[in-house]
Amino acid sequence: MFYSLRNRLILFFVILLVLSFSTLAILLFNEARSVIRSYIESSALEKMDEYGSYVDMVQTQIYDLASLVFNSDTTEKWDAAVSNPEIGSGEKMLAHLQMSQFLTRAANSYSSVSSVSIYRQEGLWVGSGSGSPVESGDFFKQEDWYVRFFAEGKHWVAAHRDQAELEQNNMHPVVSMLMPIGNFEPSRSRSVMKINIDADYFTQPLDRIHLGEKGTIYLLDENGQPLLEPSSFEIGAADRENIRKIRSGSAKQGVLYVSDEQSRTSIIVYKKLAMTDWILIGKVSEADLYANLFKLRVSIVVAASVLLLTSVIVASLLSYSITKPLSKLVSAMNDIKRGDFEKAQRKIPPALPVHSEIGYVTFTFGEMTRQLNEHIKTEFELKLLRQQAEYKALLLQINPHFLFNTLELLSSLAMQKRTDDTVSVIESLGKMLRFSLHIQDDLTTVREELKYVRDYVAILQIRFGDRLHIDLKQQPGLDELKMIKFILQPLIENAVKYSLPQRRKATVNIEVYREQRHIHLTVQDNGPGMSDGSVHRFLHAPSPARLEQILSSSSWHIGLGNVLARCRLYYGDSFTVHIYSPPLDDDSGPTAAGTRIELVIPVTEHMREPENAEIETMKKER
Known part of the structure; x- marks a missing residue:
């Protein structure tokens, strides 16, 4: 059966197609996965750069506002008036109102700032806005942000609901920056300035950044805790260790590939922000990232099987016993026409038995090429x-x-x-x-x-x-x-x-x-x-x-x-x-x-x- 050159060519063609389609499917899948991974990484890092610039802009406005209030003559006069026991309550109230108006004007000068408030240890709150700008009471001394500021010197507060903001009918969570008034050392200051930024100001642009179908990028503070709410980012022991490695490394941004106990690979993309110790970090599993690609691989296998069957049918109708050797002879003739005899001799197929017509043509053409090459070389x-x-x-x-x-x-x-x-x-x-x-x-x-x-x-x-x-x-x-x-x-x-x-x-x-x-x-x-x-x-x-x-x-x-x-x-x-x-x-x-x-x-x-x-x-x- 396989003595026939045609049958041997068909068998060889089938094997070749199977190997070719299998190799193509594997290479295509791996290449597509590499392209998708590269695109996701570059896209995520690019969007992180944009968001990082956005956060830096917001922080710059906050620091500018804090510097403006801290170095203002109005702030200095207000602090002196409040600290002076000889000044009457009327004059102090006037100083509070003037300070509130100054804070309102300062807050309105910066688009990212929601409100500005100053808290005194004596139980006094002066804020910006059109509501009640001055409140007495020590309700804020029990707040976690107030305690941690004086105990730990923690200047940034994650998304929370500020009691003073709630009293002014602002129900949105805020991210705050704390700064002492009159002295850079929190423990030696009697007043603390609290600058609030609506958390939506951070979350809305961040929600537009995604990794795959489910992966999302999150903003973490210097302790590795989410700064914005709500957050579905679960920080386990392994993730904390990865964050620690990222912080200790010198790279400003990059990509990590981690595996869990079930050998499932996940991709972590990160970027360190320039002005603070905050980190933009995102995590997505490869199964989620390449879900569509796995579906595509199944489709490729089905399509390749259909094409293989079709190719076998076509190959059985076409006989390469003549076309293939003649194609090589035509290519060799073109090389001879250009004067490249050595290349032509390499293209001439091995001579088949002389009783075969193709073998006779191949043998005769090869001998003619060799003799002609020797003659030209001699001349x-x-x-x-x-x-x-x-x-x-x-x-x-x-x-x-x-x-x-x-x-x-x-x-x-x-x-x-x-x-x-x-x-x-x-x-x-x-x-x-x-x-x-x-x-x-x-x-x-x-x-x-x-x-x-x-x-x-x-x-x-x-x-x-x-x-x-x-x-x-x-x-x-x-x-x-x-x-x-x-x-x-x-x-x-x-x-x-x-x-x-x-x-x-x-x-x-x-x-x-x-x-x-x-x-x-x-x-x-x-x-x-x-x-x-x-x-x-x-x-x-x-x-x-x-x-x-x-x-x-x-x-x-x-x-x-x-x-x-x-x-x-x-x-x-x-x-x-x-x-x-x-x-x-x-x-x-x-x-x-x-x-x-x-x-x-x-x-x-x-x-x-x-x-x-x-x-x-x-x-x-x-």
Whole structure:
């Protein structure tokens, strides 16, 4: 049964689909859970930041109001009047009313403040508002917040119902901040200021922040107790330990993953508020957080089962025994079309038995690809060797040419008995020969090439004296860059040779500078210039026939042609040349510009073999 290629492919396809859908379902579930968790965490922390800024704003208003009342002259006068036993009750009542009006104005200046009250130990209450601003009695001394303030110095009071607020028909719970009057030390103060904020001012924005379906974020005080009511946040021993760890840690906000005795994982998100020791904290179980995701996983399994069944039916109708191998062959053909034979050979499927049509096609195509690749590789190597030989031949042509000219100069100097000049020429020639005899090295540094040029210029200055002026300018920082040898000296030789017969004084300007990733080498003379036809011929890459003409030529074009041919062989498309030769009038002065040749070569930081550059270039051509 499974001998048939079609049946084996169907079986393989079924197994592959089962594994694929199973893996996809697992990966999708895990990725979705990770995304949801990340979103919940980032969303909760973002909302906590917003709510934390809101709480900081409220606290800032409270502290500002407390500072205003504490430092006010009205408060100071009222405290002095109340503490003075010599002042009558009428005057004290007037001071109480003035203080109440001041507290009312102060409370109305801050939108978050519900009311402000001052309590005296003698049993006196002065508050803001339009009701009864002054009350006598010690009803407040039994309040928990009053006792804890003087006993423990607790300044913030969680949501509660203030007795004085109830008497003014305000039934809402309030969160309060306590501050002593006249002295910062509660135990030494006779009065305490109580600033009330409606608890709804905190709870309404907080109720809009949720974790999952049931999780909610709560505001806890410095003792880990909820500040707002009502609160369903149950603080157990484990939660208290987690809160303790959060407080002792240096992180201002973060996420914790905790597990209970039943190994149920819960997520705790927290943020420490900047101005107080309050903490925003929320806790939600993963079961609640991912309830919808678990439902989605069941739906994915059902959908994957249906798709699997459908795919098996379709796979039984389609035979991969032909389409799959042929698809690989088509892909391999596209790679061959682009010239990537190695990639094509990797794509060709293993050859099936020869009696199979697909096996025969695969085997034949693989053999054809292998033979064609070997043939192209052989031709490529032969072409590379031929180009290397041409480059060496052009390089060998330079040395004898410049040597013969220099020997003629030495002969002339000897006949003129110019001993010092002869010695100078011999020294410069010796330096040049030591450099030029190393023809196996195609590259040299800019520093060495210009040193070679300066030795050559020294010889020319001895030969022509005042009739020749050569100026060499080099941009700093180019000494260690690499370039091919002997490309400036032939151009300088041509410039001098054809400028002197036409001018009383020949001028040659040489400039070497860098622009971005290219080195510019320019040689400019005041000679007769070049014809448009000559310029056009030199601006085009030489063919093999043109190389043979250069090697066999004895005309003045040998220097420029040799340099351009070597640069094109070595740098390929990365090399460019510009030749400027404007027409000159017959009466042009000795400084008129005749020809300006500019070679632009790529920057080479390190030494490399020319065949490596050729291989890269020719691979691109393939």
